[in-house]
Amino acid sequence: MGLSMLPDELLLSLSDQWPCRDGQLKQLAALLSPTLPSPSTLVVYGPRASGKSGIVKSYLKNSALDHAIVRCRECVTGRHLLEKIIGEVFDALHSQHVNGDTESHPGRCENLSSLSVHLQRLLEKRDKFVLVLDGVDKQREAPPTLLPALARLGEVIPQLTLILIVRNPPPRFLHQPGVPHLQFPPYGRTQSIHIVSRKPPDIFLEAPPDDMDYDDETHEEDKAWLWPRFCAAVWDALAQNAARDLAAFQDACHKLWRPFVAPVIKGDFGTRDFSRLVVAQRRLFQDENVLLDSIISTPNGAATLSKSKTHELPYYAKWLLVAAYLASFNPTKLDALYFMKSTEKKRRKKGGGVSRSGGRPSQVRKIPRHLLAASAFTLDRLLAIMHAILPDDIRTTIDIYKQIATLSSLRLLVRAGGIGSSDPLEPGGKWRVGPMVTWEHVQSIARNIDFNLTDYVAD
Amino acid sequence: MEYEKCYVFKPEDSRPVKRRKVEPQGLQSSWNLRKEAYQEAWKAQQDRIDERLRTINATTINGILDFLEEAASNATEIRIPTGLILAGPNSALRTSIAAQISSHSDTTRRRSYIQISSSSGSNLKSLLKTIIQKATSRAVEDDEDELDDQPASRKGGPKLLNYDLELLHLHVQERRIEQVVIAIEDPEACDGELLSELIELFSYWQDRIPFVLFFNIATSVEFLQQRLSKTAIKHLDGRVFDAAVSSDEVEQVFDALTTSDTSLWIGSNLSTMILDRQSDYIQGIESLVQAARYAYMSHFYANAVSISLSPSLALKDVTAQYLEALRNLPSFRTFARQLLDNGDPGRLRDLLDRDDKAFEFAQNSVREGKEALAEILEATEVVRSLQITIPNTTASSKSRMYVQAMSGKLAGSPMLRTLLLTLRKAPSDTAINVANALLERKTPRDLIDELSPIVREIEALIKDQDDKAQPLRSEEDVKNSTLRTTVIAQKVELSKQKSALSKQDAAYTTIIRRLSDVLETYFAEKLVNPKDLTLHEIFLYDLKSPFREVFTPRPRHAVERALAAPHDYLDCDCCGPDHGDGDDATLASTQPSTAVLYQLYLESGNMINASDLWQAFQAVVGDSQDEQQVMAQFQRGLAEMRYLGFVKNTRKRVDHVAKVAWRGL
CATH class of the missing domain: 3.40.50.300 (P-loop containing nucleotide triphosphate hydrolases)
Structure with missing residues (x-):
């Protein structure tokens, strides 16, 4: 051989x-x-x-x-x-x-x-x-x-x-x-832990003060003792279900390691107090954010993206977006009810007079509209709704069309499908709000421009 | 002729010379001078704006450059360093940041900057082609003579495919480039899948080509993250940079436009309009600059008296027509009336008869007017500094203050009155702050001269004060008076009782009154209405209409109006207002067929039966004409309506057309 x-x-x-x-x-x-x-x-x-x-x-x-x-x-x-x-x-x-x-x-x-x-x-x-x-x-x-x-x-x-x-x-x-x-079969539990634990990372990034009598040799020993146990805990808690491949497992271990050993560095626990450390840090193993990837890597291991700052749209672009949301999520037949100025007082009551206490629940289960996909609308309907909800009149100039173009280049307004949808000059072309425009998003915009959105949304 | 395939026109003699007026006459003869004056004036303005814009993003740019440096010094080879620039939906800002980054390239690192946008390519292949082409065609540094510009290719082999990143790799090796910076201008508009593929591909080459990515984010990072694939996100190592806020930018540029040494001042109406448009619709700074530039152009090009703004104008340059125009200006007339009222007809006679006097007068008034405007601007700054130093007042923005001052309404405005009243009530520590803040400004001279003795007196008072813990109080402070209620014969009487003021407080009260009086007279003196200045037509431009027509046209409204009231445009005799009842919605057979159809269209519902429409049309146009001809007109009109996007075919009912556009939107 x-x-x-x-x-x-x-x-x-x-x-x-x-x-x-x-x-x-x-x-x-x-x-x-x-x-x-x-x-x-x-x-x-x-x-x-x-x-x-x-x-x-x-x-x-x-x-x-x-x-x-x-x-x-x-x-x-x-x-x-x-x-x-x-x-x-x-x-x-x-x-x-x-x-x-x-x-x-x-x-x-x-x-x-x-x-x-x-x-x-x-x-x-x-x-x-x-x-x-x-x-x-x-x-x-x-x-x-x-x-x-x-x-x-x-x-x-x-x-x-x-x-x-x-x-x-x-x-x-x-x-x-x-x-x-x-x-090449995937690595099992012991194999994965064995491979990942071959190179234990440091517990202490900077050398502890001299008076603690802690030299590099003990550090090596300690981390070689702690790291495999930690890896096993990560595998049992998270990786065996959600990060089975070696790269993801290793990634998760490295992401969690620094927050995990933070109490050790602070001096709350000794390096060998593994079980107490796990109990104290169990929040880390319960939080599944570590499995999500994010463009911005946050230092504490958890990939939580804070509500990042965004720049504001121009004033009328906000109105346009709100109007587009209403056009997408309100049925056309109710437009006269919601947007005609004369009918403002006589809104239809909810429930239509049917007593709610007794009787079986309706067979047709209704999904709230804002959970459904956005429906398409024509540009004229959007403009009409915008005129209806604006607190004061505006002179429709080319700037409004420019705002529409801006919104569509940001994918906040998108062309809906259908024949001729590729041609922006198609008369009666259909649009819909982009997937980013959620109920929460529009509500925050509406609050910003002091517009009571709930009054106008059909439920 | 039979042997010729086509007829060749051979003119007998040369074309007759057109009798054009080549030389401008009259007022127009100053055109060249005005053009020069414009160029000079605008160049100074543009330089100031550029200077401002350069400093606006300085911190962001420095942050990005540091990030680049850091990425170059510790390259990881695993994840691509990515800068996420939050620039907002402001395309100009994005490009200016990218341009500034690439212009800041220092000599220590060799970088290659590539900007791509959603239009650079619709698929991976064309996108890569663009990137490689942009990267390899641009020389990194000009002084590299020994590196000749031959196309990079494998030794001895054939040329590589033009979308092969190997080309970029060879280029990077050859030029020893340390970083390839790729800025994606509008990631929102790019296809998410395409972007993910591109990022993945870059990450595979990251060990050979040191990529750095930049995304210009208009909405939010989450949005970008949602659209990218999981693998692509894994390969990105992002850092967020915040670019300057747009409103702040507008302030800065507007400030640059209205410095005290500008030659042409923009009036309140126009500036309100420009600023409103800026906040309502656009976030780009370049539109503000364009609007200002257009104002300059329209003033210099259309207004003949604007040559007075040229600093090197001499009497021999001007024509008699110019002086005549000058003498016909409304503000000149008012001035002449004043002269007469003041009993100085001799001076007026001189101005009217003698050209040199009139010219001199014009130059002097322009200079004085500009000085007065500069003083107005200074006074607004004084107001602002008062607002900043007096507690519980909000400082208005410079641009709003400018608009108010230019409309001449600032002098008697409630805001100013409240401000001065608050000052009168202010205790000594506030007063000393206010006065010192004004002294620190060092301008205007005369105000400072009046203020400094007051400040000295206050300081002396404070020094002699018995109780150092409490500041001196003004008599007018409401806190110093108590309300006393007495019940006499079942009637409640309210009486105000001034609490006892110390001697120092009383002295302080007189001083603070003097301070506020000084300021009040200063404001009343300086904050004049710019429209009252003599010959303000020359240095003040405040016309709304050209700006409105040029920058905010209403295409839809124009079409609708033309169709609804064709007479306004055609000016024909047949369907004039005397013909109908005078309102625009009259139907007449003499109108163009499209206009007739449009008015019928406005009356109809959502779906229009073509046959009904035809009958109505026929009824309007009249039976007298040949039916075939009317039919032709009808068809043509309907085709035009369709072309304009008013109707479209519908599949619901074959014999109907659907109404697509509503009027007045």
Whole structure:
């Protein structure tokens, strides 16, 4: 076995670098041995953050096989991928053999057949070459024949071994039987905790004062003791349900670590008071905000976004937005009731005189309107409602239309679907309020302009 | 002719020369002078505005530059450093910030700035193309001569695809660029998916190309976050920067427009209009600048007497017509009437007969008028400083104060009266604050000269005061009087009783009265109505209408009005007001067919039956004409209505058209 495969010490160092992946490493070593023949195509699959790309990459690097790795996610089109494959293969072959025999670059590669021709020519004199396509199932704008054609490249080019790294392969996605698949299962609880706890972060960011008699050695010991326990607690509380993959788990652990050890730094607890610390800090493990991502990273670990400051819209833009909300959420047939000045006094009473105490609840369950999707309205209805609710008359100038344009560029007003919705000049074109315009949002705007919104909303 | 495919027109001789008046005559001859005067006046103004705008965002810009520096010094390779600039829905501010950032590029870091907007590309490929093209075509520094500008490509290989970020990578390597800053101008208008894909792609290249992203946020960060994919959010490491608030900006620019050495002053009506429009509709600062500029242009270009504003005007430059125009100005007439009333006909005779006197008079009045306006402005500043120092008063904004002063209503305004009354009641510590604040301003000279002895006296009084804990009180302070009720013969009598004032308090009362009197006379003297100044027509511009017509047109109203009252536009004899009853909604067969249809349209309901409409139309236009011709008119009119967006086809009923536009919206 030692002859055909990698030396044992190499494998050992790899398995040290990638813990809990011994089986996969051995399989790789068997399938991609430098001396023995390899299958023409190999599918490596497994969920996110299970070490597929990393292990394949470091294995190939250590095994001294000629190889090229193409990251498909960086390729914008299928054509781009093909060009990239050729480029990478060319670079891989020529970086190792810098001696004089410079072949010229094969040139353009427009389609799959020219790819196979180019590869044949490039690999003519080699005896073994490994081409890794990382994440080929997520390729943008891939031609439908890409995967089956790639899988058959080995038939044309016997020197080539193709490794396809995918997340979850559908059955028969290569249209070819007998392609070896190598599974990378997700890490389990013990494995995850083991991996994450290999590098414990510091408890104390700055060295404690000298009089506490606390040197670096004890610090190392303490954090190596505390961190795995903490990781296990995070896994049990949050990660096993919501952050199962290693990256998310690690992320959550690191986010929670600093608030978790804050009492230790303050001196309320000792470094080994784990159970008391967990009880004291149980709020951290109950708060699920840590699992949400946010653009603005807040230092205390929780990703709560404070009500961030926003700049105000111009005065009439606010009225327009309120009018648009009313137009979207009030039924058209009630417009005369709500917006005609003469009927202001005689609003219809709620309930229509039916006694509420007795009788069964109505069979038709009514969903509050503001929870439903916004309905479309014409621009004239919007303007009419705005004129009706404005406290004073305005001169309709081009500025109002400009406000409409501004609101629509901010996606607060959007064009509703239908025929001719792409043409803004279409007579009677329909609009609706954007998804950001919620009841709360509009209510705060209405309060700002001193308008009693509830009087005008049909319930 | 048969052998020619087309007829070639060969004119016999050259075109006749048009008899145009090339040389402007009369008042128009000062056109070039006025143009120069305008350019000079506006340039000074523009420089001031630019100066102001540069300082407005200075703190934000510095914050952003620090952020860039920090991102460059500790690059993480995991998350893209992202600046979220909260600029509001003000597109001008966004671009100005971006421009200022790129102009601030220091020499220590090599950065490449790329600005993209939603219009840069509708899909990932075209967006990348734009980015790469913008990045590679712009030279980072000009003094790099050894780096020739050859297109970056792989050695020996063919050219890369133009959307391959490898190109950008090579460019970054070649030029040793340390940061690629990509500013997205309107992330709200971009497609959320596209933006997420772009961010993901950037993050994959982050280990090779040091990206920094900037988003100009008009609504809120949450909105952006909702629209991005989870993976994209994971790759962003954001920091929020707050840009200057718009209203503050308006104040600053307006202040720059109304400094004391401006040559043309904008009157109260126009400035109210401009400022109202600014707060009601727009948040861009450039529209304010444009409005001011337009005011300058309309004044200089349309008003011949405006050459007097040119500082280097001599008598030989002006024409007789100019002087005649000058003598016909309303304010000149008032002045002449005053001269006559004062019994100085000789001077008036001189002004009317002698050109040099009239010219000199004009120059002097313009200078004096400008000085008076500068003094008004100064007086408003004094009012503001009073407002700031006297407790329990709110300081009005500079622009509002200016508008009030320019309308000539500030002098007797209730606000000013209350202010002075409050001052009279103020205790000594407030009074000394107020006086010192005014002294610190150092201007105006004459007011200061009057104030300083008063201040000295107050200070002396305070020094001699027995009870240092309590400030000296004024007699008029209500707290010093008590209300006493006495019941005499079942009647309640109220009597005010002044509490006993110490001698010092009494002395203080006289001083504070003097102080307020000094201020009152100062205000009454300085806060004159600008419209009363002689020859104010030259240096004061206060016309609403050109601004209103040019900046706030009413396209919809214009169309509706033209259709409802075609006679106003056509001025034809057939359907004049004497023909009908005089109101605009009369139907007449002589009107254009579209106008007739429009009036029928206004009377109809939501759905209009085409056949009914035809019959009504026929009834109006009359049976006398040929039916085919009337039909043609009808069809054409209906087609025009549809083109204008008043009606559209409806699928509900085939023989109907739907009403789309209502009048008066």
